[in-house]
């Protein structure tokens with residue numbers, strides 16, 4: 001079933017295309033997958049001055065998925081990098097899958 005992509009002709013690919021990925025880098029879990037887009041979520045800690053304590057907050061952002069990285073799945077831990085705004089909500093691009101959710105079940109076919 002899996003097609004091997006030898007050459008990625010995606011113009012908005014950070015590796016093979018013209019899209020310049022620069023700026024901030026975040027890592028998070030994929031919570032939703034769309035065609036050419038993923039939504040990721042990660043936690044950050046926020047200092048509350050009044051209580052002198054930290055509070056956890058979740059950030060969600062959308063990232064573009066280029067052709068050569070379409071095998072990303074919900075639950076994967078990925079790294080995204082800031083790029084130019086590609087649409088109203090997308091200004092990040094997926095650069096690397098750090099950990100697959102199904103790492104132990106790779107033999108399954």
Ligand SMILES: [Zn+2]
Pocket residue numbers: 008009010013014015016017066067068069
């Ligand atoms: Zn590519």
